[in-house]
Amino acid sequence: MRHIISLLVENESGALSRIAGLFSARGYNIESLTVATTEDPTLSRMTIVTLGSDKIIEQITKQLNKLIDVVKLQDMTDKDHIEREMMFVKVRAEGESRRSEIQRVSDIFRARIIDVTDTTYCIELTGSSRKLDAYIKTLHEGDVIEVVRSGSMGITRGEKSLSL
Amino acid sequence: MELSGSEIIVQFLKDEGVEYVFGYPGGAVLHIYDAIHQQDDVKHILVRHEQGATHAADGYARATGKPGVVLVTSGPGATNAITGIATAYMDSAPMIVLSGQVPSGMIGSDAFQEVDAIGCTRPCVKHNFLVKDINDLAITLKKAFYVATSGRPGPVLVDIPKDITAPQIKIPYQYPESINMRSYNPTVKGHPRQIKKAVELLLSAKRPMMYSGGGVILGDAAQELRTLTRQLGFPITQTLMGLGAYPAPDPQNVGMLGMHGTYEANMAMHECDVLFAIGARFDDRITGDTSKFCPHAKIIHIDIDPASISKNINVDIPIVGEVKKVLSDMAQIITDSHQKPDQEALAKWWGKIKNWQAQDCLAYDRDSQHIKPQSVIETLYEVTHGDAFVTSDVGQHQMFAAQFYPFNEPRRWINSGGLGTMGFGLPSAMGVKLAFPDADVACVTGEGSIQMCIQELSTCLQYDLPVKIVNLNNRYLGMVRQWQEFFYEKRYSHSYMDALPDFVKLTESYGHVGIRVENPADLKSAMEEAFAMKDRLVFLDVITDQTENVYPMIQAGAAHNQMEISPDHQKRQNSINPEGELA
Numbered sequence: 036m037r038h039i040i041s042l043l044v045e046n047e048s049g050a051l052s053r054i055a056g057l058f059s060a061r062g063y064n065i066e067s068l069t070v071a072t073t074e075d076p077t078l079s080r081m082t083i084v085t086l087g088s089d090k091i092i093e094q095i096t097k098q099l100n101k102l103i104d105v106v107k108l109q110d111m112t113d114k115d116h117i118e119r120e121m122m123f124v125k126v127r128a129e130g131e132s133r134r135s136e137i138q139r140v141s142d143i144f145r146a147r148i149i150d151v152t153d154t155t156y157c158i159e160l161t162g163s164s165r166k167l168d169a170y171i172k173t174l175h176e177g178d179v180i181e182v183v184r185s186g187s188m189g190i191t192r193g194e195k196s197l198s199l
Numbered sequence: 200m201e202l203s204g205s206e207i208i209v210q211f212l213k214d215e216g217v218e219y220v221f222g223y224p225g226g227a228v229l230h231i232y233d234a235i236h237q238q239d240d241v242k243h244i245l246v247r248h249e250q251g252a253t254h255a256a257d258g259y260a261r262a263t264g265k266p267g268v269v270l271v272t273s274g275p276g277a278t279n280a281i282t283g284i285a286t287a288y289m290d291s292a293p294m295i296v297l298s299g300q301v302p303s304g305m306i307g308s309d310a311f312q313e314v315d316a317i318g319c320t321r322p323c324v325k326h327n328f329l330v331k332d333i334n335d336l337a338i339t340l341k342k343a344f345y346v347a348t349s350g351r352p353g354p355v356l357v358d359i360p361k362d363i364t365a366p367q368i369k370i371p372y373q374y375p376e377s378i379n380m381r382s383y384n385p386t387v388k389g390h391p392r393q394i395k396k397a398v399e400l401l402l403s404a405k406r407p408m409m410y411s412g413g414g415v416i417l418g419d420a421a422q423e424l425r426t427l428t429r430q431l432g433f434p435i436t437q438t439l440m441g442l443g444a445y446p447a448p449d450p451q452n453v454g455m456l457g458m459h460g461t462y463e464a465n466m467a468m469h470e471c472d473v474l475f476a477i478g479a480r481f482d483d484r485i486t487g488d489t490s491k492f493c494p495h496a497k498i499i500h501i502d503i504d505p506a507s508i509s510k511n512i513n514v515d516i517p518i519v520g521e522v523k524k525v526l527s528d529m530a531q532i533i534t535d536s537h538q539k540p541d542q543e544a545l546a547k548w549w550g551k552i553k554n555w556q557a558q559d560c561l562a563y564d565r566d567s568q569h570i571k572p573q574s575v576i577e578t579l580y581e582v583t584h585g586d587a588f589v590t591s592d593v594g595q596h597q598m599f600a601a602q603f604y605p606f607n608e609p610r611r612w613i614n615s616g617g618l619g620t621m622g623f624g625l626p627s628a629m630g631v632k633l634a635f636p637d638a639d640v641a642c643v644t645g646e647g648s649i650q651m652c653i654q655e656l657s658t659c660l661q662y663d664l665p666v667k668i669v670n671l672n673n674r675y676l677g678m679v680r681q682w683q684e685f686f687y688e689k690r691y692s693h694s695y696m697d698a699l700p701d702f703v704k705l706t707e708s709y710g711h712v713g714i715r716v717e718n719p720a721d722l723k724s725a726m727e728e729a730f731a732m733k734d735r736l737v738f739l740d741v742i743t744d745q746t747e748n749v750y751p752m753i754q755a756g757a758a759h760n761q762m763e764i765s766p767d768h769q770k771r772q773n774s775i776n777p778e779g780e781l782a
Contacts, residue, residue: 056322097508101505
C-alpha cells in the first residue's frame with residue numbers, strides 16, 4: 036500500500052543520504068522524496084512516499100526513527116491530511132487549434148501557462164499526484180518535451196502538527 | 200584551559216575514562232599522535248593492521264562493557280577499519296572510531312589518502328560525525344560516546360580533518376559532563392501493561408521456552424535472567440551471542456539453539472506453546488524457515504531496539520525497554536502475585552525435554568586415532584577450569600567452541616556472530632587480555648581464520664599479551680568444506696588450505712612459543728604446558744581430524760525439527776514424524 040510519511044530531521048549534511056541509504060540498503064521503495072529547511076533553520080522537513088505491506092511500512096518507520104538525525108516522524112496515510120505535488124510541463128504547442136486546446140484543458144485542470152514561445156508552452160500545475168498523472172494523459176505523448184515533478188508533500192488537517 | 204584540537208581529543212579521552220586506544224598512525228592523524236606522545240594517561244596500542252585495531256577494541260568492549268576506542272588515519276586507515284566496524288555493528292558492541300581526514304579545504308579534491316569515511320561507513324555504524332569546527336570537537340566526542348554506549352550499543356565514527364587538530368589553533372576546553380540530543384532518546388523502561396500481560400502469559404504456559412540472546416549480556420542482565428528463570432523453572436536456550444548469561448552447566452539450560460544448536464533446544468523451540476525472547480533478534484541462523492518457526496507458540500519479546508521487534512518474526516507481546524529492568528519487574532510481579540506456573544504441565548514438559556536430551560546430540564567418536572576438534576575444546580575447558588575468556592574466529596572451530604565450552608559467566612565468550620568475521624579471534628583476544636591481564640585468554644581459531652590477522656602476533660609481543668592460541672588445524676576451511684560435502688557433492692572448490700606455513704616456526708619468529716600436537720594422547724599435556732606459561736604467548740597448532748563436521752545441523756531455511764544429528768543420522772531428517780518426534 037502507498038504511504039506518505041513526514042519527517043523532521045536535523046538539518047545536517049549527510050542526513051539525506053542516511054535516509055536514502057536506509058531505503059536502498061534494506062530494499063525499500065521510494066516513490067518520491069522532497070526535502071527543504073523549515074522555519075527553524077536547524078530542522079529540515081521531509082516527505083517520503085513509499086510502497087509496501089503493513090509489515091514493511093512498520094519496519095520503515097521504525098528504522099527511520101532509529102536514525103539519530105531523525106527528530107520526529109509521522110505516517111500521515113491514515114490521518115486526515117492534505118497532499119500536493121507540483122509539476123512543470125514543457126509541451127510542444129504549434130498551430131492555433133493545438134494551442135487553444137492545451138489552454139482549454141489547462142483551464143479545466145486549473146493549470147497555469149507560465150512561459151510561452153512560438154512553438155512551446157510551459158505549464159505549472161499543483162495537485163494530487165493522480166491529478167498530475169491525469170493531466171499528462173491529456174497531452175499527446177509526442178508533444179511532451181519535458182516534465183519536472185516535485186514529489187508529494189503533505190500536512191495534516193486541524194490543530195495537530197508535526198513539530199517539536 | 201586553552202588546548203589544540205589534538206590536545207582536546209587526548210584530554211577528552213582521559214576525562215571520559217578511556218584506558219586504551221587501539222590505532223595506527225598516518226599523515227592525517229600526526230598531530231593527534233604528537234599529543235598522545237606527550238602524556239601517559241591514555242595508552243596507545245599500536246596494532247599491525249587497522250582491522251586488528253577495531254577487533255581489539257571490540258574484544259575489550261565486549262569483555263568489559265566499556266566502549267573500545269580506535270584511532271586510524273584517513274583513506275586506507277579508515278577503509279581497513281571498516282570490517283571491524285561492521286563486525287561491532289552487527290553484534291552491537293560499543294565502539295568509538297576516530298578517523299583522520301584530509302584538511303577541510305581539501306575535502307572533495309581527491310587528495311592523497313582521501314576517502315569519504317562518513318559515506319563509506321554509513322551503512323555499518325550506529326552514527327557518524329564529521330567535525331567541521333574545532334569548537335564542536337569536544338561536544339561531538341561526547342555525543343559519540345553517548346550514542347555508542349546507550350540504547351542498543353554500536354560503533355560510532357568521528358571523522359576529524361587534519362586542520363581541526365593543528366597545534367597552532369587553541370581554544371578553551373571544558374569536559375562536557377552531560378549531553379542532551381533532541382533526536383535521540385532511547386527507550387529504557389518497558390510498558391507496565393505489556394509487562395503484566397507477559398507475566399500472565401508466562402504463568403499460563405504449559406510448554407514454555409526461554410530464548411535469550413546477546414542483549415542480556417550487553418544489558419548486564421545476567422543476574423536478573425538467572426533469578427527469573429529459576430523462579431519460573433522454565434527451560435532456557437541461549438543464542439551464540441548470549442552464551443554465559445545463564446550458566447551452561449545448570450540443569451535448566453538446554454544448550455544453544457539454531458543451526459548448530461542442540462537437538463533438545465531446537466525441538467523445544469518447535470514444540471513450545473509460549474516463547475519468551477529476551478534480548479535476541481530472531482536471526483536467520485536461529486529461526487531457519489520463518490514460516491515454520493515455533494508454530495505452536497505465543498511469543499513475548501523484550502528488546503531495547505523497537506526495530507528488532509516483529510522484524511523477522513511477528514510477536515504477540517512486544518516489550519521495548521532495557522532487559523535488566525524489565526526482567527526484574529517481572530520477577531517482582533510474580534513474587535507479589537504468589538502465583539506459580541502450572542507445575543504438572545511443566546513436569547510433563549521437562550519429561551519430554553529429557554527424552555530429547557537422551558539423544559545425546561553432541562556425541563562424537565572419542566576413540567578416534569585422530570584428534571577430534573570437540574575433544575580439543577573439552578580439554579581447553581578442563582585445563583582452564585571453565586574460567587577462561589574464549590575468543591574465536593569464524594567457522595567450524597567457532598561452533599565447536601560454542602558447543603563444548605560451557606560458559607558460566609557472561610562476557611567470557613567473545614565471537615563475531617552477526618557478521619561472521621574471520622580474523623576476529625586474535626586481535627579481540629588482545630583487547631580482552633589488556634582488560635584482564637591476570638585471566639586466561641584463549642583464542643580458538645582455525646588455520647584459515649588465524650592467517651587473516653596473524654600479523655597481530657607482533658603486537659602481542661610488543662605489549663606483552665600472553666594469550667593462548669588454540670589452532671584447530673584441519674588443513675581445510677572446515678565450514679566451507681562441510682557445506683561442499685553436504686550440498687555440492689563433495690566438490691571441494693578452494694576449501695583446501697594448501698601451502699600452509701609451519702605455525703610453530705612462524706610463532707617462534709614472532710618471538711613466541713609454538714607447540715604442535717598431532718597425537719590425541721599428547722593433547723592434554725600440551726594444553727597444560729601452554730597454560731602453565733603464564734607470561735608467554737603460546738600457539739598450539741593442533742592437527743585435527745580433516746573429516747569432522749559440526750552436528751547437529753539444521754540446513755539453511757529448514758525448520759527446527761528438521762535436524763541432522765550426526766553422520767549416522769544423515770537420513771534422520773526424513774524419519775521425523777509430523778509431531779517432530781524421531782521415528
